[in-house]
Amino acid sequence: MTERFTDTLIQASEPTWTQAVEHRFVTELHAGTVSDAVMAYYLVQDHRFLDSFLTLLGAAIASADTFDARLRFGRFAGTISGEENTYFLRAFESLGVTEEDRAAIPNAEPTTGFQSIMKEAAATRSYAAVLAVLNVAEGLYCDWATRAPEALPPNFVHAEWIVLHNNPEFREFVAFLASELDRVGPTAPDICHDFFLRAVALELDFFDAAYEGGRG
Numbered sequence: 001m002t003e004r005f006t007d008t009l010i011q012a013s014e015p016t017w018t019q020a021v022e023h024r025f026v027t028e029l030h031a032g033t034v035s036d037a038v039m040a041y042y043l044v045q046d047h048r049f050l051d052s053f054l055t056l057l058g059a060a061i062a063s064a065d066t067f068d069a070r071l072r073f074g075r076f077a078g079t080i081s082g083e084e085n086t087y088f089l090r091a092f093e094s095l096g097v098t099e100e101d102r103a104a105i106p107n108a109e110p111t112t113g114f115q116s117i118m119k120e121a122a123a124t125r126s127y128a129a130v131l132a133v134l135n136v137a138e139g140l141y142c143d144w145a146t147r148a149p150e151a152l153p154p155n156f157v158h159a160e161w162i163v164l165h166n167n168p169e170f171r172e173f174v175a176f177l178a179s180e181l182d183r184v185g186p187t188a189p190d191i192c193h194d195f196f197l198r199a200v201a202l203e204l205d206f207f208d209a210a211y212e213g214g215r216g
C-alpha cells in the first residue's frame with residue numbers, strides 16, 4: 001500500500017510533531033493542572049491566532065477546487081467564528097483577563113510567526129499550500145486532544161479546549177483536510193513540505209512561549 005501524502009509530511013516533520021503533541025502544556029491540560037497565568041497568556045496569544053486562521057479559511061474557500069470543499073470550509077468558519085470565539089470570551093472572563101489586559105500583552109514571537117505564515121499561504125492562492133498549514137493547525141491539535149484521558153478536567157477552560165479539538169465533527173473535518181491534502185498535495189510537494197514543516201515548528205514554539213510569557 002502506498003503511503004498517504006499527509007503521513008509522509010508528518011514523518012518528515014518528526015521529531016518536532018511528537019514533541020508538540022507531547023508538550024508539557026498538553027500533559028498539564030489533560031490533567032487540568034495548567035496554571036491560570038500560563039492558560040491566560042496562551043489564550044490571549046491564541047485568540048490572535050484565530051483571527052489570522054479565519055483569513056486562511058477564507059483563502060481555502062477561495063482556492064478550493066470543488067463546491068463540496070467550499071461548503072465544508074464555510075461551515076467550519078462558522079464554528080470557529082461562533083462557539084470557538086465564544087469559548088475564548090468565556091475563558092477570559094473566568095480567568096479575569098480584561099480587554100485592557102489583552103491589549104497590553106504584546107505578541108509572542110510564534111504568534112507573529114503564525115500570522116505571517118498564514119498570510120503567506122493565503123497569498124500563494126495555492127490550495128495545496130493553504131491545506132498544508134491547515135493540516136498542521138488542525139491535525140496536530142486533533143492528535144493531542146484525541147490522546148486525552150476520558151475523564152475531563154473539572155475546569156471548563158481546560159475541558160472545553162480539549163473537547164473543541166476531539167469532538168466527532170472536528171475529527172471528521174480533520175479527516176477531510178487530510179484527504180484533500182492527499183489528493184492535491186502531490187501536485188506541489190515542495191511547497192507543501194515547506195509550509196508544513198515551518199508550521200509544525202511554530203506549533204512547538206507556540207506551546208513553549210506559553211510558559212515563557214505566562215511565567216510557568
Ligand SMILES: Cc1ncc(CN)c(N)n1
Nearest residue numbers: 046049137138141203206
Ligand atoms: C497555535 C494553534 N494551533 C492550532 C490551533 C487549532 N485550531 C490553535 N487553536 N492554535
